Amino acid sequence: MKARVHVMLKDGVLDPQGEAVRHALGTLGFSGVEGVRQGKVIELDLAETDAEAARVTVGEMCEKLLANTVIESYRVEIV
Amino acid sequence: MKAAVIVFPGSNCDRDLAVACRKAGMDVTMVWHKDTELPPGTDLVGIPGGFSFGDYLRCGAIAARSPIITAVSAHAKRGGYAVGLCNGFQVLTETGLLPGVLMRNRDLKYICRTIGLRVETTDSAFTSGYTQGQEIAIPIAHHDGNYTADSETVARLKGDGRVAFTYIDNPNGSVADIAGILSENRRVLGMMPHPERAADPLHTSQDGVTFFAGLASALADA
Numbered sequence: 006m007k008a009r010v011h012v013m014l015k016d017g018v019l020d021p022q023g024e025a026v027r028h029a030l031g032t033l034g035f036s037g038v039e040g041v042r043q044g045k046v047i048e049l050d051l052a053e054t055d056a057e058a059a060r061v062t063v064g065e066m067c068e069k070l071l072a073n074t075v076i077e078s079y080r081v082e083i084v
Numbered sequence: 085m086k087a088a089v090i091v092f093p094g095s096n097c098d099r100d101l102a103v104a105c106r107k108a109g110m111d112v113t114m115v116w117h118k119d120t121e122l123p124p125g126t127d128l129v130g131i132p133g134g135f136s137f138g139d140y141l142r143c144g145a146i147a148a149r150s151p152i153i154t155a156v157s158a159h160a161k162r163g164g165y166a167v168g169l170c171n172g173f174q175v176l177t178e179t180g181l182l183p184g185v186l187m188r189n190r191d192l193k194y195i196c197r198t199i200g201l202r203v204e205t206t207d208s209a210f211t212s213g214y215t216q217g218q219e220i221a222i223p224i225a226h227h228d229g230n231y232t233a234d235s236e237t238v239a240r241l242k243g244d245g246r247v248a249f250t251y252i253d254n255p256n257g258s259v260a261d262i263a264g265i266l267s268e269n270r271r272v273l274g275m276m277p278h279p280e281r282a283a284d285p286l287h288t289s290q291d292g293v294t295f296f297a298g299l300a301s302a303l304a305d306a
Contacts, residue, residue, distance in 0.1 A: 018187075018232070019187075019232075021189070021190055021192055021257070022188060069149070070141070070145065070149060073142055075184065075233075076187070076232060
């Protein structure tokens with residue numbers, strides 16, 4: 006079973022990299038990009054076969070390591 | 085007094101930190117990150133600068149989950165002294181021993197130069213040798229030194245006098261110009277600048293000598 010974790014900066018946390026990407030898009034002529042937020046996608050291959058159990062375990066992984074919950078939020082997707 | 089300098093794969097200021105501590109009269113042991121115990125009688129734990137684990141995932145994130153960190157946390161929780169410089173500061177925030185987080189520099193550039201710091205409190209072993217408001221020259225060398233915390237945390241740090249150093253001319257976008265902070269018991273300090281790179285006659289500044297000398301004398305009195 007695979008899990009996909011999406012880690013994003015929380016709303017309100019300034020994202021300097023996203024801002025730089027937004028500026029670059031403007032330079033390329035893409036007008037109207039009002040905001041860019043950059044995050045991470047982490048894919049996990051799991052031995053677990055129960056989706057609910059996997060979701061719980063991956064949630065713990067996010068809390069302990071994969072996300073820094075001071076500034077980041079995460080979303081777990083079982084695929 | 086005994087200092088233990090933790091070495092992670094990718095640490096690159098560990099020996100500089102050890103040299104600065106030894107010059108101040110400390111007995112220094114290098115401790116590998118896979119060790120599970122600090123040497124008996126350790127007074128100070130030093131977490132050095134560098135790029136532990138290649139800054140993978142987030143700066144300091146993997147190092148903060150190393151086996152030795154359990155012992156470092158226990159040392160800090162029982163009132164032991166610890167200092168984290170640069171990557172060491174990032175490790176300390178990742179362990180939760182210090183609040184907040186270090187984000188990418190405001191201008192997205194790695195910055196390596198000597199900058200001006202203001203000593204915001206002399207009420208700590210680390211800063212006792214300076215005078216309140218003293219301006220000192222210390223090098224910085226980081227890509228992720230933009231200190232960020234929520235407004236309540238920043239207000240608490242300021243209100244409790246736990247901001248140890250501020251930047252005179254903020255290079256990286258840190259909230260409230262914060263360059264270094266103290267723990268609640270004032271015995272754990274994290275800072276992005278490198279006092280260990282300003283502690284030798286061959287360095288461009290010697291303003292870091294006071295940092296280590298003050299620390300050594302405070303520990304000797306403790």
